[in-house]
Amino acid sequence: MRAQRVEDTPGGRLPAVADPLRPFESRSAGVATTERVLFGRLTTEDPVQAVVRRIRTAIGLGILTDGQKLPKEADLARQLGVTAFSLREALSALRDAGLIVTRVGKNGGSYVQRPPASDSIAEEQLTGLTATELRDLGDWRAVLVTYAAWLAAQRASAASSDRLASYAEELADADTAAAARRALGRFHVELAAAAQSMRLTRAELALHEEFDWLVQVLLRDETHRRAIVRTMLEVSATVRAGDAAAAWVAGEQLTAYLVTELTRSRLRLIAAGSAGPGPKRRRAGDIVAELRRISKQTVGILEDIADDVAAGVTMPPTSGELNGVVARSVLPRLGRVEDLVHGVGFMAEVGLLPEAEYWMEWWQRASDGTFDRDYSHQLDPSLDDFYEYGSQDYLTRPRATGRPNAMGPYIDHGGVDDYLVTVSLPVAREGTFLGVICIDIRVAGLERALSPWLARADGTCLVLNAESRVLLSNAVRYNVGDVLPQSSDLSLTDVGWFGWVVARAPEEP
Structure with missing residues (x-):
């Protein structure tokens, strides 16, 4: 049977006889269902992207074949339930992606042009x-x-x-x-x-x-x-x-x-x-040693900032003074932080400043890799989107222990909407707890940094936090955020920081 081209059909609609899912010679209910879904009316707030996805999917599945002509724009827009303007925008995006080509003349129109798969x-x-x-x-x-x-x-x-x-x-x-x-x-x-x-x-x-x-x-x-x-x-x-x-x-x-x-x-x-630039000695070591190096460097930067802030303020501090001291302490050290660091800043103890019950200064990594001042945290307790940091572990634990703390993995809802670990260090002067210096690390960034070891492991390899919650994993069985059962027979190695451990098991035969 000759594959019927779209331009041969009435109104330039999709063929209703030949099965576009070759090599089968007769249409099936499944094929008809697929076509009705792909070229049925769209229900979306972004019709342009929806059209792009539909046609791209049809090309990817081979339902629209290389060289096949699309229906006339008016007919296709009507089938999809979008405006002619939205359809033209979508076709323009598909042309830019190299998925269709538009020709003029007697046989003009838009034709599928499947690029070589890469x-x-x-x-x-x-x-x-x-x-x-x-x-x-x-x-x-x-x-x-x-x-x-x-x-x-x-x-x-x-x-x-x-x-x-x-x-x-x-x-x-x-x-x-x-x-x-x-x-x-x-x-x-x-x-x-x-x-x-x-x-x-x-x-x-x-x-x-x-x-x-x-x-x-x-x-x-x-x-x-x-x-x-x-x-x-x-x-x-x-x-x-x-x-x-x-x-x-x-x-x-x-x-x-x-x-x-x-x-x-x-x-x-x-x-x-990750095997490009960088000291080869880091690639030859163990995942425990690399975690210790990252932790030590992170805490070292926090200690330097905390010392500067504590030495630079007078008691009791004012928000204006604290603003300048924190900026002068943080900004020179942003170039030293690891690529996996997503945010750095200071959170004041609740009620420390008479003019502001909650106060913080924060810098967030931008898309170009640099750090920008972040003013997105709402610190007014009377508002619905108030950022109540005073009860969070990254402040309460350093206050209680006087030691560095790592909170996470947790999902930063309303912030980066991704899994984070927040490493925090207490700042104190003359026996008064001033607040915490914090560094946010994206779990995805930490995984990328440790991927050579996770990929090289012969069997299961996990990084667990102090609550036995999975921070990193190379096994589908254990996902980020899962709590490892106490009955697990994995061997544990203490990282020496934050209560973290590396859990391993040999590969199953």
């Missing part, structure tokens, strides 16, 4: 994620696959099971990682469509761009391909058998493999990117 793009996307972002994507992927498989086992036709198996075979026979990735994406979409759920299919198409693109990193390796194909075939077999419970387990196994291997690959890629 594995480096997938690598950049993977290494650009934090460990928690990858975990969250994996959680969402598991939710969709397991539930879709469970429903498909109860609702799918034999033809849908055949197509699922065919996509596994297509992945096995693919000659490039990009072609294998498209086969995996089609498998996931077909599974959702076989569940006969429009909402699952919409969610699956949205996740394709975020997750399945990353898997291209794995699909270059024949060992990974064989393992993925085996689990895909197991899913299709359980769906065909109508065994919903077994289909759920098979879907879970497929996702667990993908997320586990992506986690390992991510650490290896980050470690490889």
Whole structure:
């Protein structure tokens, strides 16, 4: 059957006969569902980006093929439920990305132009994620696959099971990682469509761009391909058998493999990117030694600032005086802090200043790597977004112990909205507690700094805080923020700072 081109169809609409998900010769309910979702009306506050994602996903899955002509702008805008202006903005963005080309003349219009797939793009996307972002994507992927498989086992036709198996075979026979990735994406979409759920299919198409693109990193390796194909075939077999419970387990196994291997690959890629400039002696040491070095340097900078602040103020201090003293103490040392440091500043003891019950000075790292003064903290207790730091561990513990403290990992809601560790040191003069000097460290930055050791570990390697909460991990089983069970048989090594330990276990045979 000749593949019917869009321009041959009435009104330039998408073909309604030929199956765009080759190599199958007849359309399926799953394919029809996918097309209805991809080219159905959009419900979003940002129609331009929504159109870009829809068309980019259609190209990525191979539903829109290289050289295929898009419908006329008026027809496509009407199908998607967006204005002509929004559609033109989206097409302009797709042209800039090299995904379509617009021609003038008798056969003018916009044509799909799939660029050569670059594995480096997938690598950049993977290494650009934090460990928690990858975990969250994996959680969402598991939710969709397991539930879709469970429903498909109860609702799918034999033809849908055949197509699922065919996509596994297509992945096995693919000659490039990009072609294998498209086969995996089609498998996931077909599974959702076989569940006969429009909402699952919409969610699956949205996740394709975020997750399945990353898997291209794995699909270059024949060992990974064989393992993925085996689990895909197991899913299709359980769906065909109508065994919903077994289909759920098979879907879970497929996702667990993908997320586990992506986690390992991510650490290896980050470690490889960290192998450039820098003292080689740091790469030859142990993760415990590197943690001790980072901790010692961080506390050393805080001690220098704290000494300057304590020596520079008079008692009782004023806010104007404290402002100048803190700035003169912090600014000269910003060049010494590690790249993983995200913020530095001083928080005054509550009620220290008569003119301001709460008072702080803070500097936050900007996108260009420099530090800018941060005025975003609301210190008026009468307002809803008041930043009440007085009861936080990073102030109360140094006050109580007179020692450095590390609080975290915790999510800085309303701030950077990411996992942080706050290292703080008490500042005192003449026996009076003035407040704390703090350094914020992003967990993602700490992981990047320690990735060579995490990637090189033969088995499980974790960094735990004083409450046995996971700070860093190279294993999918243990995620940032998890509390390690007391029954764990991991061997522990004391870091010597903040109650942190490194937990290890040999690789399972």
